[in-house]
Amino acid sequence: MNKSKEIEKEIIIVKDVDVKVEKRDIEEYCYLIEKIPNTIILNIIEKIEKNVDLICLLLTCKKLYYSIRQLYSSNNSRTLKFKQIRYYDKDYNTNNDVVKSLKCFNLQSFKGIFDNSLSDQIVISDIQDTLPSLNNHLTTKQQQQQSITTNDNNNHINYSVLISLSYDSNKKKNKLNDIIIPTNTKDMFISYVKDEEEEEEDEENYYQEVVPIELFEGLQQLETLSLGYSSIGSDQIEKLPNTIKKLHLGELLLGTSSNGHQVTLPAGLEHLDFMITPPNGKELWGGLGLDKLKSLKTLTMPHFDGSFTTLPTTLTSLDINFESVKPPNQFFESLVHLSTLYIYIHVLDHVLDLTHNHALEKLDIHTGYSVLGMDSFFVKLPLSSSFKELYHRSSSYPLAGFSTQFLPTTLTRLETSVCDLDLSTIQLPRSLVQVTLENCRSIPVGFLPRDGGVLKKLSIHLDGFEGLSKGSIPSSVQDLKLFHYSGPTTPDYIPNSIKRLSWFGNIDTLPQGLECLKWKYPFDSFVYPSSSSSSSSSSSPPPVIRALPPINIPQSLTKLTLELDAILKVEDHLIYSISKLRQQDDTYNILPNSISKLKIKLPYHQLNTPFSFRLDEIINQTNVETLSIYGAGRVWFNATIKRLESDHSSVLLVSNKSLFGGIIKQTKLNQSGSNQYAPIYLHYNKLHESPSWSHNEKIINN
Structure with missing residues (x-):
């Protein structure tokens, strides 16, 4: 054998402790098995949160391992699984480590438990190198018929299905036509993948890839549907299962309506997420009938074009981008249940009045350069005690009118740019628990709440390398992120109350009670040795x-x-x-x-x-x-x-x-x-x- 092959080992081929046992191997005495009732052992197993701890427990004794496997396999309603083993997360981002484990699983004695953990997830893919298929045998007509006739255990599983197919411009038929989704599917994600060269050559056809409505037939438990690089026609939308509560529409969103009538979205929809505006945006937005969705709670709308002015009054969360239009007057006034608002504003010629939104708890504003000519009251904040969080994200400009009186005394979280502001004339509310300051030149003593304050988490991005005075940072702060600071680090400047510190640069002393340190040191470039x-x-x-x-x-x-x-x-x-x-x-x-x-x-x-x-x-x-x-x-x-x-x-x-x-x-x-x-x-x-x-x-x- 080649010597280099002996030296080189895949991390996934490392030597495993063999706990596969025969009955003759389990005669040794095991305290856990002999003295503790099975019900208690199973209760302990099910309460273990970390999978590594479960592995270590089962490795302690071959007899324990054998007994646990027997106890779980003897009861069809109980299956031993690892926890939180997900091929993809709630946003359908692939867990690359799970993909590696699927390709070559090292801990062979625990392979069955690992497979059980993925038994409710189906991945259909023709890109096996980066996204290997998983349980796709469950999507064949033969398997569906077998499940119905045998009433097997798979009928009791709520499946999560991810479909990722490569786009073929020369295809004879839609690849989705051959797929049969299990009727007990709860959520589904569909996307097409295409290489960059093909995308440039056939972009128009690519974005017209239509999902056949037949794919959703019989899915009466489907609650979440996400369409990525694919399209679904307006006529097909009306045939989607009414059980859908969360709908994510991606690149093309909706195709054109065949007869121009208003689109009927699933009546019980609670969460609606649009990713980009379709080519027929103005026609489509006005024909969606969003105001008729009586259960809608969250809505994400990019590139709002002003084609309608009424939103469902049931909304509790809204993410909206006014990229090329001004927010209509009183646009938010009817949203009496709105608690979270993400708003992108690029053009504004009037006051953004949110004083009527008494339920608002969180406001996240992204501003463009066109709003900078506004007077000092371009936004009026809610006056109710429920308003707790204010985030203003701008590359270099502060909120107009930023002052002691501008900020509600109920505020607990604040993030904003303070560039060009005279902070010596401002005192932040004592109610603040978390503060992030961007483009900050200096922090005068008294700007941050001190005596009686509850400020625990502080992040400061300084423009200069000094910027702090003795006592600038209150002794109540426990979590500090400090960027571009090279001044003194004694307790007068960095108090010993700090338990978590994020630091960029050199440092002479650290707080005595520090528990967590994130440190980045700015190395100078250098030449490596030969x-x-x-x-x-x-x-x-x-x-x-x-x-x-x-x-x-x-x-x-x-x-x-x-x-x-x-x-x-x-x-x-x-x-x-x-x-x-x-x-x-x-x-x-x-x-x-x-x-x-x-x-x-x-x-x-x-x-x-x-x-x-x-x-x-x-x-x-x-x-x-x-x-x-x-x-x-x-x-x-x-x-x-x-x-x-x-x-x-x-x-x-x-x-x-x-x-x-x-x-x-x-x-x-x-x-x-x-x-x-x-x-x-x-x-x-x-x-x-x-x-x-x-x-x-x-x-x-x-």
């Missing part, structure tokens, strides 16, 4: 070519998040290590023993090349139990670490919400009298590839 270092022994750790500025991490810290720069480059391969975080007063442990959660962000500009991460340092020289490595908008590795042996010789690394991972058996270095384990490197070679591990600094190409 690739000659790749000839060094794989049993030796790579040299640390530079260290972080000296910092004493307090023993109170339990969570640490930081951006980590590569320490070494071997040819075109980057090496990451936490060794430069080693504390000055500790010769072995890299991090304080109190830290159990570690999140590491990798710089975006370094993720376009293959890289490796020293995993053994986390396992052997920290007490970290939860590790997350992320960057460039995705999570590269996420695992709970359970050291199964006191000497760390056997370690379980597995994602709690995907079961991706396995058990690593560590091997000691071939050195006489050495108690050190060989280095373990976690490798990434391609963006969507599963990680692999080896004892080498970089992947060896065969």
Whole structure:
């Protein structure tokens, strides 16, 4: 066998503890089985929230594992499952770690439990590399007939169905015509995927891909329907099941109506979400009859064109974008139940009056540059005690008329830009619990509520690098995010009340009671050493070519998040290590023993090349139990670490919400009298590839 193949191991092929047993193997005494009633054991199992803890419990004893499997299999109404194992989330974003587990599941003894956890999810896909199908055998005519005649257990499952098909401009028929959805489906997402080249050549036909109404026949339990890159005609909309409560219409939204009549949406609709305006927008908006939806609670409308002025009075949440028109006068006045309003305003020539919206609790305003010529009262806030949250998102301009009198005394959360404002003349309400300030030049003492205040969470984005005075930050603050500050960090400036700190830059001292630290240090660019270092022994750790500025991490810290720069480059391969975080007063442990959660962000500009991460340092020289490595908008590795042996010789690394991972058996270095384990490197070679591990600094190409 090729030596490199022996060294290279997929993280998903690591050695598993075999708990598959025969009756002759379970004669050993087990306290849990012998002394505790089965009903109590099952109750304990069902109350375990973390899947990793369930695995560890079942690994404690073969007899326990065997007994639990028997107890669950003996009762058809009870199925042993892991919790929160979802192929996709509520927004239909794919869980890439679940996809990796589907392709190759490591913990074979728990494969049946894993499959049970996905039994209510169906994925129909013809893009198997990135989105493998799941339980798609349930969507065939033969399976449907079998379920009816046998009345099997599948009839008691509420299915969630995701359909993602590649668009073929030369197709003879719609791919959806051959799919039969189980009648007990509760929610469904349909989307077409197309490569960029084909999309440019056939964009018009692509967006006319119509979902056949026959797909929804018999779906009398369907409550959620989401259409992504696909269309459904106005005539078909009227034939959708009336059971639908949540409807998401994507790129094309609706096709043109055949006879121009008003579209009838499902009568019981509670949530309606439009993503973009269709080509026939003005005709369509006016013909939707939104004001007739008596149960509608939430509505999302992009690019409002002013074609109607009446909305359902039942709305409690509205997300609306006035991109090219002005909000009509009294547009919101009739929405007496509205509690949440997201509004995008680009043009405004009158006062936005919200004083009649007495139920409003949260207002989130995005303003464009066209509104800047308004007078100081361009928005009037509700006067009721229910109004709690105000968010104004602007790149560089504050709310007009921002003053002590402008803000309600009931406000608990505030986010706004304070650029060019004289903050020395303003006092924020004492009721505030959370404050975010953008484009802030300085924070004068007294601007933030102090004596008797309840301010707990504070985020400040400074324009300068000083900006704070002694006492600027109240001692009530426990969660602080501070950006672009390089001034003093003594308790007079950063009080010891801080328990969670997000910091960018160098820091001399940390608050004594700190529990969570998110730290990003602005590294200067530098030239990596030559690739000659790749000839060094794989049993030796790579040299640390530079260290972080000296910092004493307090023993109170339990969570640490930081951006980590590569320490070494071997040819075109980057090496990451936490060794430069080693504390000055500790010769072995890299991090304080109190830290159990570690999140590491990798710089975006370094993720376009293959890289490796020293995993053994986390396992052997920290007490970290939860590790997350992320960057460039995705999570590269996420695992709970359970050291199964006191000497760390056997370690379980597995994602709690995907079961991706396995058990690593560590091997000691071939050195006489050495108690050190060989280095373990976690490798990434391609963006969507599963990680692999080896004892080498970089992947060896065969």
